[in-house]
Amino acid sequence: MxxxxxxxxxxxxxxxxxxxxxxxxxxxxxxxxxxxxxxxxxxxxxxxxxxxxxxxxxxxxxxPISWSLARKVALFIGGLFAYALLFEPLGFVLSTALAGFGLGLLFNGRPLPSLLSGVLMGTLLYGLFDYLLDVPLPMGLLAILEN
CATH class of the missing domain: 1.10.287 (Helix Hairpins)
Known part of the structure; x- marks a missing residue:
């Protein structure tokens, strides 16, 4: 129901x-x-x-709806909300890497593989959108690396 x-x-x-x-x-x-x-x-x-x-x-x-499941869902929604708030100030790469790392840990991932997958996801998706699809994304704190 x-x-x-x-x-x-x-x-x-x-x-x-x-x-x-x-x-x-x-x-x-x-x-x-x-x-x-x-x-x-x-x-x-x-x-x-x-x-x-x-x-x-x-x-x-x-x-059954358990409190641990409800807590994970609430943390997941909070993580996505934080991602939306940090998207412009930190930039796409850093905010995506942080979101990937945090959500990896939330789903019981080990810290190092979660960190690596978050960083790879941020950099590879940035390359896909910016260079292949020609969709401009905010650089945020990494804007100093632009020429």
Missing amino acids: YVRIFAAVWLLVCALLAVVAWGFQAPFSYDPVGPRAYPLLLLLLMAAAAVWLLVKPGEAEDL
Whole structure:
């Protein structure tokens, strides 16, 4: 029952956010697909998952909701919120590396592999977006390395 309630509420949130995202306009064209494509795609995927949970939740009804799981979910949401707040001041590479490291530890990863995966994720995704896809990302504290 809780899964269906969550899915219905999440579907409503996705619909409301899609209305907001539909109005995204860029004052200049910096991206060939525009600023609304990425959020709309994510909202479409989340809405599809919510519909699936509404129609056929499977064995999720039998899963107990524990305090440790609720704590991990709250820490995960807090980590994503911190990532959004630190994105511009620290820059894409550092904020992504910190988020990858913290979320790796949250999911019981060892510190060194979590750190390495966070740093690799930040640098490789920056290279993908900035050099291959030509999407400018903030450098933040690493702006001193630019020529």
